[in-house]
Amino acid sequence: MKIESLRRLRGPNVYLSRPAVVARVDLGELAGEETTDVTGFTERLLRAVPGLAEHHCAAGVPGGFVSRLRNGTYFGHVSEHVCIELSQLIGRDISFGRTVAADRPGVYDVIIECPVDESPESSVPGELLEAAIGLVLEVHSGSGPSARTLAERLSGLAELAEREATGPSTRSIIAAARLRGIPVERFDDLSLVRLGWGHRRRLAWAAMTDRTSAVGVDIAGDKHVTRRLLDEAGIPVAPGGVAATAGDAVRLLGELGAPVVVKPRHGRQGHLVALHLDTADAVERAWAAIGGEVVVERHLAGRDYRVLVVSGEVVAAAERVAAHVVGDGRATIAELVGRVNADPRRGAGHSRVLTRIVLDEAVEEVLRRTGHTPESVPEEGRVVRLRDAANLSTGGTSRDVTDQVHPDVTRLCRRVAALVGLDIAGIDLRLPDIAAPVPPTGEQATAGVIEVNAVPGLRMHLAPVHGRARDVGDAIVRAMFPGGSDGRIPAVAITGTNGKTTVTRLTAHLLSGSGMRVGMTSTDGVSIDGRIIQVADATGPRSAQMVLGDPQVEVAVLETARGGLLRRGLGYDWSDVGVITNITADHLGQDGLDSIEDLAHVKAVVAERVRDGGTLVLNADDPWVRSLAGRPRVRADRKRLIWFGLDAGNPVLGEHLARGGAAYVLHDGWLVQATGARRTPLMRLAEVPGAYGGAALHVAADTLAAIAAARALGARPENLADRLAEFDPSVENPGRGTLFRVGDVSVFVDYAHNPAALAATLRTLHRLWGAERCVAAVTLPGDRREDLLAASAQVLADGLTRVVLYEDEDRQGRPAGEVVALIEREMRARRPQLTAVRADGYRSAVAAALRLAGPGEVVLVIYEKWEPMRAHLAELGAVPGGGAPVLSGVTSLSSRAAGAVPHVTRELTGLPARG
Known part of the structure; x- marks a missing residue:
């Protein structure tokens, strides 16, 4: 049994609303074998991992998984549950898992939830699943791992998870943001997080924000400059100075008087700070340990306090207590330290709320001063101080005193x-009592500020050992997002089988007319404020994050395709508007999709992730789209449902409008906004750009969907017609029904690649030219299932008598000529008298099709990639055809747009509607 591949679903996905990993697991020799086939397997597994007895599995009650084990289940499923339990045992709180059969016998996809803020690049999920598979194999072959061996493995996994996890400061900010509905995206495995979207997005790196002054950080990082700046402002500080040599440091000891503090000028977290120094030798040793410029200050008596200031307000205060142990009269100091470090709140570095105490030279020096060693046994109740400095990073603890300040x-x-000049500052004070007034400043200062910290640690406030915890992460988030802002910008997600790119581009065009800067992802790339910034198939989560993370963007329009959603999940948590254009047969046989029902299940994720109170725009003419409204996870009752469609008499629309709902429909040659009994004409169908006088009815459907989405985000109806009229499909939607002229022949270029899209395109051409005047140069993608390629070929045969066939440059692993041969075979079976020509590549195909076409006829070109095809047409001297085809002795455009020629209508009656 082994893992073949592992991929991360970074956002909501077809399995659950949280991140997950999908591991493809080959059961190998265990394929077909069940737990009941291995004597004693269940008992040995439960002895090794007792927590499995509490797993619910499909039964929904504790013990459900044990029942599955005893009744027989496959070992991929067992590995899933063991992985979840191991995750829980290392403190990684997850509960969801699922195992489904993959595309080959004995191979399964194991889906396991991931913590929502775990780095997308984390190695922990893979390591956990490897450990789970290893454990299952050991139990299968023998007694399984010993308790000690398992504990060692878990310890290693816990350390890995801890290293990759965010620290307490970052975690508190993330948690506070999520509680307020602010989107959060972590950058790799760092503590850098993005809060919010677009022009409202903010950045935080632990307790530092994108508004933290770099000057302020530099000042705080230089202890000498900080002390001088505050002193000149009349702030009580410890008298002192900077020393570049040991002699300078000893001189300052003499001037200031003992005891003094020696610390690095640019140090942090209490590292190498030496306190209570009262001899020249001690000062020289402290200077030598630092080995550079140091600050020497008079040691102020009193207690150590840290006060946290956020945006000019004191939000928390804590008394810090240096690392120490309390004797019991029996244990050594080293043993007492071991007991303290056993506290699960303590860890290495800053990953937990407390840090383990390390018995290093600094501790031994403090112990020597009090006559102790690590082997000393202090009497019962005796407090033994281990550090001079009270930093949490060296094992100190804290007591909340916020209410006493x-x-x-x-x-x-x-x-x-x-x-x-800091928006977030941790101010260290030495005071007799924080509840009393601050003693005045002067040469004999006895209290005051000893340091100012940029990017202060928040642990002492989040989880004090004594006193009330303070939600300082929320204080920081409130300062970053005042007035209750959730940091979001309006976002619309668009999916479907056909038309989604056109709807995306139209929606972005309409919204940009409202004065908003639009970020858009589509099949052809990412654009910000109308400018392409990346040319790629940008319909997945990374592209969505690119738009949502751009500080210029005021509204996001995201084309969301099946592939990215299945392979990586959504690139956002919630949208304001979700649009489903249609759902027809395409891409079946890929990514585990075997039926249109499977495809509908994937597209439904976009509908499910429309926020409560948001808008769901659905195609009333498409039965599969209609079915989405009734899905429990869609929760259409919590959203505003808007239908669009070409059939004004559709009973779904009638019932919806009768209840006072809203819809966008085609009625009497007009695009109409309907609300209840009210009808508002928006634009004549004949004037819709790209609809060719109304011949391209699928463009009318796309336009209605785009209008619905734009209106849901505030576009004004009185501006829609003008804005639509400004849309130039040849520029803003190239390659989707784009018309050229080459001499006296029209060239109609489209990206149709499935039966429904091809049928819609052919209907358009038949309405304009008639079936007898159409020639086609066609390629179809090799990654489509053979029955889908056959269905596409049959549609082509129903609509064409002359066709040139050529292959994509990327054959998707198929042998040369296979796709072309299949298409030609299916077309000839459907129409024996077909004229079919094979060509080598798109250049030869276009040339051959132009030779087959006569004056006034049209060549339909189906392409693989737009830019090479556009460049080739330019080489041929093609000029934009606008909205008027080249006609020669045939019925006028207006009459053909009004209705298809009768024989064409009969010929295409059985073709699927595009929707």
Whole structure:
């Protein structure tokens, strides 16, 4: 049994609304074998991992999984549950898993939930599943791992998860943002997070924001400059100076008087800080340990306090207590430290709310001063101090004193943060009592500010050892997003089988006319404010994140395709508007999709992730789209449902409007907004750009969907017609029904690649030219299932008598000529008298089709890639055809647009509607 591949679903997906990993697992020699085939397997597994007894599985109650084990289940399913339990045992809280058969016998997809803020690049899920598979194999072959072996494995996995996890400060900010509905995206495995979208997005890196002053950070990072700046402003600080040599440091000891503090000028987290120094030798040793510029200050008596200031307000205060142990009269200091470090709240570095105590030279020096060693046994109740500095990073603890802070201290700390120029500042004070006024400054200062910290740690406030925890992460988020803002911008997601790119481009065009800067993803790339910034198939989550993370964007329009959704999940958590254009047969046989019902299940994710109170725009003419409104996870009752369609008499529309609902329909040659009994004409169908006087009815459907989406986001109806009229399909929607002229022949270029799209395109050409005047140069993608290629070929045969066939440059792994041969065979079976020509590549195909076409006729060109085809047509001297085809002795455009020629209508009656 082994893992073949592992992919991360970074957002909501077809399995659940949270991130997950999908591992393809080959059961190998265990294929077809069940747990009941292995004597004693279940008992051995439960001895090794007792927590499995509580797993519900499909039964929905504890013990459900044990029942499955005893009744027989496959080992991929067993590995899934073991992985979940191991995750729980290392403190990684997940509960969802599913195992489904893949496309080959003995191969399964194991889907396991991931923590929502785990890095998308994390290695933990893969390591956990490897460990789970290893454990299952051991149990299968023998007794399984010993308790000690399993504990060692879990310890290693826990350390890995801890290294990759965010620290407490970042976690608190993320949690506070999510609680307020603010979108959060973590950058790799760093503590850098993006909060919000578009022009409302903010950045945070631990307790530092994108508004934190770089000057303020530099000032706080230089302890000498900080002390001088505050001193000159009348802030009480410890007298002191900077020393570049040991001699300078000893001189300052003499001037200031003992005891003194020696610390690095640019140090952090209490590293190498030496306190209570009262001899020249001690000062020299401290200087030598640092090995550079140091700050020497008079040691102020009193207690150590940290006050957190956020946007000019004191939000928390804590008394810090240096690392220490309390004797019991029996244990050594080293043993007492071991007991303290056993506290699960303690960890290495800053990953947990407390840090483990390390018995290093600094601790031994403190112990020597008090006559102790690590092997000393302190008497019962005796407090033994292990560090001079009270930093949490060296094992210290904290006590919350927020409610005790004297107003004088509050005013002082607010001034200090403002003087240094920090939006978030941790101010360290040495005071007799934080509840009392601050003693005045002067040469004999006995209290005051000892440091100012940029990017202060929040652990001491989030989880003090004593006193009330303070939600300082929320205070930071409230400062970043004042007034209750959720940091979101309007977002519309568009999916479907056909027309989604056109609807996306039209929606973006309409919204940009409202004065908003639009970020758009589509099949052809990413654009920001009308400018292409990336040329690619940009319909997946990475492209969506590119738009949502851009600080220029005020509204996002996201084409969302099946492939990206299945392979990586959605690139957002919720949208304001979801549009489903239609659902027809395409891409079946790929990514585990075997039927249109499977395809509808995938497209439904876009509908499910429309927020409560948002708008769902659905095609009333499409039965599969109609069915989505009734899905429990769609929860249409919590959304505003808007239908669009070409059939004004559709009973779904009638019932919806009778209830006072809204719809966008084609009625008496007009695009109409309907609300209840009210009808508002928006634009004549004959004037819709790209509809060719009304011949391209599928363009009318796309336009209605785009209008519905734009209106849902605030586009004004009185501006729609003018804005639509400004849409130039040849520029803003190239390659989708784009008309050219080459001499006296029209060339109609489209991206139709499935039966429904091809049928809609042929209907358009038949209405304009008649079936007898159409020639086609066609390619179909090799990654389509053979029955879909056959269905497309049959549609072509119903609509054409002359066709040139050529292959995509990327044959998707098929042998040369296979797709062309299949299409030709199916077309001839449907229409024996067909004239079919094979060509080598798109250049030869276009040339051959032009030779077959006569004056006034049209050549339909179905292409693989737009840019090479556009360049080739330019080489041929093709000029834009606009909205008027080249006609020669045939019925006028207006009469053909009004209705198809009778024999064409009969010929295409059985073709699927595009919707």
